[in-house]
Amino acid sequence: MVEDWRADRIESARQGKNPTVIARLPEAFAVMGDVQWLPGYCVLLVDRPDVDGLTDLDPEGRRAFLASMATLGEAVESACRAADSGFVASTSTFWETPMSFCTLTCGPDIPGSHPID
Secondary structure (H helix, E strand, C coil), rough: CCCCCCCCCHHHCCCCCCEEEEEEECCCCEECCCCCCCCCCCCEEEEECCCCHHHHHCCHHHHHHHHHHHHHHHHHHHHHHHEEEEEEEECCCCCCCEEEECCEEEECCCCCCCCCC
């Protein structure tokens, strides 16, 4: 059992004890960023303990993970557009880690990086 869900984010997600989990997607867990630097900041965590980066996935796993990233991005974008017609999207990806970051903001301008109150 995971005592502190932050100690092993993926295992705690598998056990249903990670409060940041939004959805289970193929090859991944969609989670809210711990700190909302921008509204809608989400992270896609690979659900494979043997994977340290995108290139560690076989081609089928990569396709599934990237499709999940697109699904997450579309969902966050849709929610932000519904909340704010001035929505601006910004997406960053980091392939050298076992996660991909999809960052979206629900404002007319992309603000500087700071926690949201």
